[in-house]
Amino acid sequence: MTDPVHTRCLIIGSGPAGYTAAVYAARAMLNPVLVQGIEPGGQLTTTTEVENWPGDTEVQGPDLMVRMEAHAKAMGCEVIGDIVSDLDVDARPFRATGDSGRVYTADSVILATGARAKWLGLPSEDAFKGFGVSACATCDGFFYRGQEIVVVGGGNTAVEEALFLTNFASKVTLIHRRDSLRAEKILQDRLFRHPKIEPLWFHTLDEVVGTDNPKGVEGVRVKHVETGEITEIRCKGVFIAIGHAPASELVKGKVEMHHGDYVRVEAGSTRTSIPGLFAAGDLTDHLYRQAVTSAGMGCMAALDAEKFLADQDG
Template structure:
């Protein structure tokens, strides 16, 4: 049976941005509803040690997100385990349809849907996803105890994955198309000092190969970016760590975006191209992409939503025929 819930502020997403918005919106007595989405807790639930969260010299990513959720709940934010399948922003109150069948109406919306792992788009990569090809070392690293594996990428994500995987693998080959890493210097130093990790420069993944019955990875073919020479590297696991793309399915055809799909916000603000709709965290941040900056934007979004609602006065919550945008379905919720 379908149900309809109304709230002053609907928060879509549950990473550092979403939960922080929940804390601040609750403290403003806005009684927000927070819909967690397809990955409750966001990307930090698939990381291990977090060493750059202020106040914690080291904290496990999943533990930090459990604490954030508990904090939001303690402040009065109602956290709902649902996925928003479509969002209508062409009139107020805004309307969101949950995968559960629940319809949410809201006077203001805070988008904190974050980002998802990027893939290379190779047919062989797709074939072996979940059967030797992964984008999450913390999810799947345990399965490769004593095995040789490869990591693709050269940024923070790739280096962090490679370092973590040395806890299980006998050898980790880091494959990067350039001859230097983009990762933070402290991570680069750790990687270079680790005897289990061997960087392979100027190469890119060409093909993943393996067995069909049972489905499993046996190795990869990599190509030298300058000479085109193909090298065969035996391995049992392939971890693709080439970054993330904003999870913008709900609004990519509605809100203004740039830089490959990141939602545009006004200068020094989380306000989007539709009044009453705010965006925070990795959905809008193509530059920093840090948990602490996401949390800061979640705070900003809640404070700006509170201010915007106060300015609306008696009009808040009423239907308006003013064209504000277009509804769009979320294919990721299917």
């Protein structure tokens, strides 16, 4: 067993919040250590064109995250490819344990674990995950060239996925339980103008149907929300795009939360209910959930940690 890695500031997570915190913490001479987590680079690594990152009219999500990681390293942050599976918030210094068995101790911790895709929870959805059911169009859209596919959802995620999938699919059916979308107006306009996309209003996904040998999706059964009538739609791919849930398992039951397990921070800061523990990005943000706001919170978290440590030092 290797000796514990000790740092003044441990950053858990590697999206825009984590890497921005790393840059600022390194500039503050805190010698930060960043543990990347299960999805290095966060959600932007599964996004293609990003059009709302200041300074870039258009940038590829994975490219942006590669640049952020390089920036953090150039500033002096140690970036480690591990997954923190346990965080002892009662210990001082804080004590984190990675899946690798490595132990990290820290005088301050910045949580930037982000959010993950939500699923509907249908048995048939689970049965075909990875065999025609996906929550990541940029990961799997390529496999459905010339095929008909279905997207479930009505927010930004669903519309962005549907638009992206038109690069491959012959037809995209967008299934939504209402008759209007929650997505930004500019995205809605693009969707309604696209000849390959057909919205199906007032319906929910009832069942994914397919074959077992070879395993694959053949279609879906959808239910009308008012009449209960079942309709079958032929398709080869089903993309679930109903939003995300905060990845707050590390601190569940340990810190104050709100709005469905988002970590609560003090207004105007990134301070959690535990002194020395800070949180930033989508883990805390049930409202905006943008890369640029996550990055801003990462900056705040590093500055809050710097002030906390200075106060501790007297």
